[in-house]
Every structure is written in C-alpha cells, then in structure tokens.
Amino acid sequence: MLDRMLGDLELAAVPALLPAGPPGVEIRLDGLVVGELELRVCHACEVVVLEHVRIDRRCRRRGLATLAVGLLRESWPDYRWSSGPFEPTTEALGFWHSLGGMPAEPDECEHLR
Numbered sequence: 001m002l003d004r005m006l007g008d009l010e011l012a013a014v015p016a017l018l019p020a021g022p023p024g025v026e027i028r029l030d031g032l033v034v035g036e037l038e039l040r041v042c043h044a045c046e047v048v049v050l051e052h053v054r055i056d057r058r059c060r061r062r063g064l065a066t067l068a069v070g071l072l073r074e075s076w077p078d079y080r081w082s083s084g085p086f087e088p089t090t091e092a093l094g095f096w097h098s099l100g101g102m103p104a105e106p107d108e109c110e111h112l113r
Helices: 064-075 090-098
Strands: 003-006 009-014 024-029 032-042 047-055 080-083
Touching (some): 047 064
Antiparallel strands (some): 003 009
C-alpha cells in the first residue's frame, strides 16, 4: 500500500486484522505509534472511505491526523474520498472541517457495500 514520511511523521501500512476488515495506517511520530486510520479502498472504482481516525490524547490538536489524511490523499489523488459517520463533538467537527470538504457520509461504490 504505502509507507510515507514527512519529517518525524511516518505513515505505515498495516494489514487488516480480519480478511474482510479494513486495512489500517499507523501514524508514527519519532518512531512511536501515536494514532491510526482505518480505510476501505476500492482500487477498481478509485474510491476511499475513511472509517476511523484515532490519535492519542497527548498528541491531539497538532494537525497530525489532518497531515496523515493529506499524505494519503496525495498518494491517491484521483480517488473519490469520503468518511464514515462520526460523533459530532467540537473536537471531531474541527478535525473534519480541516479536511477541506470531504463528505462526512460514506460515498461507497458497489464493491464497498
């Protein structure tokens, strides 16, 4: 899938825990895992659904998740991106707003349903 670095920030692909589960991307800072992203990707239809974002509490509000999603979007620039439903907390709303118009409801192709 991908392994990307930007300064001390590293994104590393992690295989799905279950055969039908979403692949993951670890967010590492100075070699320590500080978060993860779960995605559903259809390469045939060029569709990505961002299912889950987790960042350690001590690392939140630094833009790490936004930067990580941005690096992934650069990896698949022609893909149609959307996200799974999220809890509308103030913190979550700020994060999703930082993604610049990514739909907050899954935009799935037939292969991801």
